[in-house]
Amino acid sequence: MAGNSRRRGAIRKAGSKKGAVVGSGGQRRRGLEGKGPTPKAAERPNHKAYKAARRADKAGDGAGGQRSSRPPQRRNKQSSEVIAGRNSVVEALRSDIPATTMYVAGRIDSDDRVREALKIAADRAIPILETPRGELDRLTDGAVHQGLALQVPPYEYAHPSDLIDPETPGIPLVVALDGITDPRNLGAIVRSVAAFGGHGVVVPERRSVGMTASAWKTSAGAAARVPVALAGNLTRALEDFRKAGFFVLGLDMDGDVSLPEITLASEPLVIVVGSEGKGLSRLVGETCDQIVSVPMSSAVESLNAGIAASVTLYEISRQRARA
Structure with missing residues (x-):
């Protein structure tokens, strides 16, 4: 209209056109740009596969027995432990196993x-927490807990050098384990x-x-009196014992x-016990000073590692008492 054409700003400049001149400014193009490959399900924190992988890293197996897609991590001996089940918890408490917390399911059938x-x-002043069964399932990683679980703190290991003490009363006697995997x-x-x-x-x-x-539990309380040392390298630890004046005796059926014929009983000793199979x-x-065999009937191929050590x-001990 004529009146509007004279209003300031209403006249269209030459060469211009109605609407956007240069488009969206590249916003739509940038919005369509790729952001890289989609992460795997086990790598997305909000995905159930990620949570299953985390549980697998913690307990060794994922839900349903599936292994985590990530490489297995080296077992850490310093990790805490949860004992699940009524019988197991009672036996652990009877054995005076150190415990930090006992979890009891709400409305448990006593x-x-x-x-x-x-x-x-209560007598040992161990904290008792009433816990929902769902939380108990998580704490015990799905084990059959029967409404009862016990948290055991990490064991405090000694260092092998702590067992080399000239002030120790009596003749030093240490046992080292090589490839023993049974906790009993x-x-x-x-x-x-x-x-x-x-x-x-060691x-x-x-x-x-x-x-x-x-x-x-198998030690029947002896673990509270006998230190257990953790060696990063057993061979190097045995060499350190030898430098300190110890003799190293290895137990093997082909010793x-x-x-009964050993002559080093009165010397500082390290007895090395290998696995029953290997x-x-x-x-x-090769580090041992002598390889010793336990005489036994030919009808028996080998002794359990614990029995052989005993x-x-x-x-x-008998030979030292006679000396």
Whole structure:
């Protein structure tokens, strides 16, 4: 209209056109640009596969027995442990296993085991927490907990050099484990070391059992008196013992010396016990001063590692008493 054409700003400049001149300024193009490949489900924090992978890293297996897609991590002997189940919890408390917390499901059906567990925990001033069953399922990684679980703190390992103490009363006697993976064997050996005057146990950091609740229970309380040392490299630890004046005796069914014939019983000793199946590893065997065998009937192929250690410790104790 004529009136509008004279209004300031209403006249269209020459060469211009109605609407956008240069488009969206590239916003739509940038919005369509790719952001890289979509991450795997196990790498997205909000995906259930990610949570399953985290549980698998913690417990060894994912939900439903599936392994995590990430490479397995080296086992850490310093990790805490949760004991699940009424019988297991009661037996652990009876064995005076150190515990930080006992978890009890809400509205649990009480029986003699639950009442005994509550009484022992109260007497030992162990905190008791009433926990929803869903939370107990998470804490025990889906184990059959029957409404009862016990948190066990990480075991405090000694250093192998702590067992080399010239002020130790008596003749030093140490047991080292090479490839022992059964916690009951470790517990039995700790108990035998305490019974026959030993001063400590050495376990390697890799390919070996640690001081779990099962090992503590099998030791029948001896783990509270006998230090267990953690060696980063068992062969190097044995060499350090030798430099400190110890003799290293390895147990093997094909040993050169029969146990009753050993002549080093009165010396500072490290007894190395290998696994029942594989025996001593090559490097450990080469580090030993003598390889000793336990005489037995030909009808028996080998002895359990815990029994072999007990027999050897008894014989050394007997010879020392006679000296």
